[in-house]
Amino acid sequence: MRRLAWDHNAHHQRLLLRALPRSCGRVLEVGCGAGALAVRLAARADHVDAVDSSAAMVAAARARAPSNVRVLHDDVLALELAPGSYDAVVSLTALHHLPLEPALRHLAAALRPGGVLAVVALPAKDLPRELPVELAAAAAARLVGLALAAGRVLGWHGRRSGDPASAGMPVRDAELTVREVRRRAAEVLPGVRVRRLLFWRYSLVWHRPGAAG
Ligand SMILES: C[S@@+](CC[C@H](N)C(=O)[O-])C[C@H]1O[C@@H](n2cnc3c(N)ncnc32)[C@H](O)[C@@H]1O
Numbered sequence: 001m002r003r004l005a006w007d008h009n010a011h012h013q014r015l016l017l018r019a020l021p022r023s024c025g026r027v028l029e030v031g032c033g034a035g036a037l038a039v040r041l042a043a044r045a046d047h048v049d050a051v052d053s054s055a056a057m058v059a060a061a062r063a064r065a066p067s068n069v070r071v072l073h074d075d076v077l078a079l080e081l082a083p084g085s086y087d088a089v090v091s092l093t094a095l096h097h098l099p100l101e102p103a104l105r106h107l108a109a110a111l112r113p114g115g116v117l118a119v120v121a122l123p124a125k126d127l128p129r130e131l132p133v134e135l136a137a138a139a140a141a142r143l144v145g146l147a148l149a150a151g152r153v154l155g156w157h158g159r160r161s162g163d164p165a166s167a168g169m170p171v172r173d174a175e176l177t178v179r180e181v182r183r184r185a186a187e188v189l190p191g192v193r194v195r196r197l198l199f200w201r202y203s204l205v206w207h208r209p210g211a212a213g
Contacts, residue, residue, distance in 0.1 A: 004145030008199050009093045009166075010159040011144075012120040013037050015197075016090045019118035019205055020044055028086045028110060030076045031094020034165035035061025035069070041090065042066045049086075051076050053170075060165040077102060081110035088116050093201070095121035096174040100181065104188045113210020117189070123202045126177035130196070137198050178202045 017040060020027070024045040032038045032050035034057055041048045042065070050065070051072040052058050058073040065071050072079065077098065089107045107117055125134070148160055176184070182194040185204060192206040 004142060004149060006145050006148050006160045007162045010036065010163065011199060012092060012201055013040060015203060016092060016118050016120060017044060019116055020088050021116060024087050026086045028089045030091035031097060032061050033057045033169050034163055035064050036163050037092050038065055038069050042069045051079060056168055077106055083109050084112045086110050086115060087112060088118065091119045093120060093122055095119050097172050100176060100184055101188050104185060108189055108208060111208040113208055115208050117206045119204040120201050122174040123178045123181065124174040124176055126179060133196065137200060140198060
């Protein structure tokens with residue numbers, strides 16, 4: 001079955017890229033890991049600050065980052081972020097490493113009016129309520145794994161096949177279900193949208209009120 005495993009984080013990069021404003025000057029990526037998303041963000045933005053608290057991940061990200069990406073080795077909550085200084089703050093599978101409300105307040109304050117906070121993170125399982133979606137995810141993940149395995153036989157290696165630079169990436173189990181994230185996030189960021197995604201993730205999107213994005 002390991003041969004059918006694939007990279008769920010890489011799969012969700014596109015969703016975050018789609019959430020970016022059309023004109024994107026400065027982007028902050030939180031928990032950049034080995035930098036795969038930062039490289040793609042760099043093609044869409046003038047400047048990317050990518051932060052991670054793991055020295056190994058920062059080294060891997062720096063090794064591949066183009067010149068408009070600054071990789072910072074720090075705890076994002078300890079970083080002084082100038083208020084209103086980013087057009088977008090994005091994060092892929094890292095928000096559940098942080099205390100939710102303080103993290104949302106810290107990141108939201110760094111957005112310019114009209115800017116977007118776009119997050120994909122890991123939820124805790126919510127059973128039995130989410131049993132149907134868990135079963136659908138397991139079946140669909142097998143199908144995707146089979147398609148990727150067939151592609152590899154034909155010599156095609158897509159992003160979802162995995163990123164060797166991510167070996168040893170810090171991971172953490174989630175404590176909050178999607179319902180809990182939705183309720184708690186709405187108290188901090190009125191108007192936030194939190195959606196369960198099929199492949200064991202949720203998305204959280206919030207636009208800072210103000211100028212058009
Ligand atoms: C599961 S990994 C995801 C990495 C990457 N975004 C990806 O999708 O491959 C979570 C990352 O968040 C980083 N992280 C955890 N807590 C952090 C914090 N307080 N500040 C900055 N980065 C943090 C970890 O070091 C790790 O690289």
